[in-house]
Amino acid sequence: MSLITLFSQAAPGALKLDRSSLKNQSTELLRTYIVSGRIPPGTKLAERELADLLGISRMPARDALMDLEREGLVVSKPNGRYVIEVSKADVQNLLQVRLELEKLAVTLAAQHISPAYRAALEANLQQMRTAIQRNDRNAYVKSDLEAHELIWQQAHNPYLLKMLHSIVGPIFMFIASHTEFQTNWHETLQMHEALTSAICAGDAARAVKSIEEQLENSRQLSLRIFA
Amino acid sequence: MSLITLFSQAAPGALKLDRSSLKNQSTELLRTYIVSGRIPPGTKLAERELADLLGISRMPARDALMDLEREGLVVSKPNGRYVIEVSKADVQNLLQVRLELEKLAVTLAAQHISPAYRAALEANLQQMRTAIQRNDRNAYVKSDLEAHELIWQQAHNPYLLKMLHSIVGPIFMFIASHTEFQTNWHETLQMHEALTSAICAGDAARAVKSIEEQLENSRQLSLRIFA
DNA sequence: ATACCGTATATGGTATACCATATACGGTAT
DNA sequence: ATACCGTATATGGTATACCATATACGGTAT
Numbered sequence: 148m149s150l151i152t153l154f155s156q157a158a159p160g161a162l163k164l165d166r167s168s169l170k171n172q173s174t175e176l177l178r179t180y181i182v183s184g185r186i187p188p189g190t191k192l193a194e195r196e197l198a199d200l201l202g203i204s205r206m207p208a209r210d211a212l213m214d215l216e217r218e219g220l221v222v223s224k225p226n227g228r229y230v231i232e233v234s235k236a237d238v239q240n241l242l243q244v245r246l247e248l249e250k251l252a253v254t255l256a257a258q259h260i261s262p263a264y265r266a267a268l269e270a271n272l273q274q275m276r277t278a279i280q281r282n283d284r285n286a287y288v289k290s291d292l293e294a295h296e297l298i299w300q301q302a303h304n305p306y307l308l309k310m311l312h313s314i315v316g317p318i319f320m321f322i323a324s325h326t327e328f329q330t331n332w333h334e335t336l337q338m339h340e341a342l343t344s345a346i347c348a349g350d351a352a353r354a355v356k357s358i359e360e361q362l363e364n365s366r367q368l369s370l371r372i373f374a
Numbered sequence: 375m376s377l378i379t380l381f382s383q384a385a386p387g388a389l390k391l392d393r394s395s396l397k398n399q400s401t402e403l404l405r406t407y408i409v410s411g412r413i414p415p416g417t418k419l420a421e422r423e424l425a426d427l428l429g430i431s432r433m434p435a436r437d438a439l440m441d442l443e444r445e446g447l448v449v450s451k452p453n454g455r456y457v458i459e460v461s462k463a464d465v466q467n468l469l470q471v472r473l474e475l476e477k478l479a480v481t482l483a484a485q486h487i488s489p490a491y492r493a494a495l496e497a498n499l500q501q502m503r504t505a506i507q508r509n510d511r512n513a514y515v516k517s518d519l520e521a522h523e524l525i526w527q528q529a530h531n532p533y534l535l536k537m538l539h540s541i542v543g544p545i546f547m548f549i550a551s552h553t554e555f556q557t558n559w560h561e562t563l564q565m566h567e568a569l570t571s572a573i574c575a576g577d578a579a580r581a582v583k584s585i586e587e588q589l590e591n592s593r594q595l596s597l598r599i600f601a
Numbered sequence: 602a603t604a605c606c607g608t609a610t611a612t613g614g615t616a617t618a619c620c621a622t623a624t625a626c627g628g629t630a631t
Numbered sequence: 632a633t634a635c636c637g638t639a640t641a642t643g644g645t646a647t648a649c650c651a652t653a654t655a656c657g658g659t660a661t
Binding site for chain 3: 632633634635636637638639640641642643644645646647648649650651652653654655656657658659660661
């Protein structure tokens with residue numbers, strides 16, 4: 148399906164951009180669409196088409212595409228740019244790297260625990276519980292991402308944060324493009340609760356164990372998708 | 375010192391670019407100069423100045439600078455782009471992340487050992503020994519980098535490789551900009567030999583231990599620089 | 602002498618036109 | 632019918648002009 152069709156069908160109102168930093172706005176808009184699966188893997192992304200669609204010139208559109216390319220969500224082929232298609236090996240490799248980075252992140256977060264941070268983690272858990280009660284998938288995914296984001300922030304290592312951001316994009320895109328395979332929400336909630344409690348207790352070892360379980364779970368899910 | 379002065383003094387011949395892919399050539403040229411310290415931390419990098427210097431238009435120059443910005447070697451401030459200045463905290467944070475990635479890399483490399491790969495590692499060690507005998511600093515640094523590159527490649531995880539590439543840039547830049555603090559070459563060689571032997575034996579645990587020592591050494595060196 | 606204000610200047614951002622190259626596609630010779 | 636060749640077309644790459652904004656700097660009022 149063409150890019151234009153996808154946009155005009157799904158999001159008639161989402162195409163307005165402020166007149167400041169068209170490049171960054173385009174990047175964020177495209178990233179959201181790609182990671183959420185609304186622009187599916189394999190979609191062709193041509194500079195001119197994108198520029199026309201957003202009502203801007205080729206330059207900011209081009210810049211946005213190059214950003215996403217470096218971010219790993221877009222690949223260049225000799226005849227144009229495309230949304231990445233994540234293979235089985237890709238998911239395994241991505242999760243393998245992510246695991247090590249997340250282990251470091253939870254370890255550092257557990258060392259930097261503070262009352263305010265504890266409260267933020269608790270508030271996030273509450274959001275997740277509410278989302279589950281209401282059966283609100285979007286709210287659930289959002290709170291899930293925010294939980295990790297909180298931990299990454301609290302590690303106080305900007306390089307680690309940057310790497311986690313960049314590796315998580317393709318993983319979430321992959322999961323989003325296979326919504327038919329649902330995660331068990333209650334199970335995930337329990338794992339989040341265990342992780343939060345370990346971090347709040349300053350127990351790095353338990354936190355590492357918890358994140359290992361959580362990502363092993365993701366790995367199993369992705370294996371089922373390819374099976 | 376201005377960018378133009380730095381270039382014209384040091385490298386009268388290095389400013390020729392082919393007419394294909396000016397952007398990538400500019401990126402590589404600049405990266406080499408920054409990582410080696412020939413363009414020192416804090417240098418201002420203006421699009422127009424760079425374009426004039428290379429005899430190209432602003433667009434490929436701009437693209438190159440944006441590449442390096444995402445790579446972490448350049449930062450944007452409200453009044454222009456600058457070569458990063460690595461603080462004490464930066465080095466610690468960078469090495470902390472690098473350690474986890476390198477541990478994963480040597481573990482995977484040890485699992486993928488093959489005769490051809492063994493030979494490549496041995497050849498690299500020989501290069502390093504020759505460089506030390508000849509007291510050739512450039513050849514030494516080159517063989518050092520190549521040793522790591524070999525291991526990263528052999529891990530067979532493209533995402534890990536990409537991350538290691540991007541994190542090592544600022545670290546090498548930092549070390550290069552403090553050449554007055556020399557590493558002990560023979561000590562480094564011994565550590566490389568130990569690491570190589572562990573990987574060739576397929577002994578992941580020993581390889582991890584070896585890379586830990588090596589990076590702890592780098593950390594101590596950088597601490598001395600700031601002391 | 603000092604504080605302020607306004608203009609000059611430098612910067613990155615954006616739009617547009619043109620170029621090089623690779624692909625797609627249709628016509629033509631056999 | 633098939634293989635080939637050449638042109639049309641789409642793509643990203645590059646050059647250039649203009650714009651918006653932030654800073655620097657000099658003049659002027661007090």
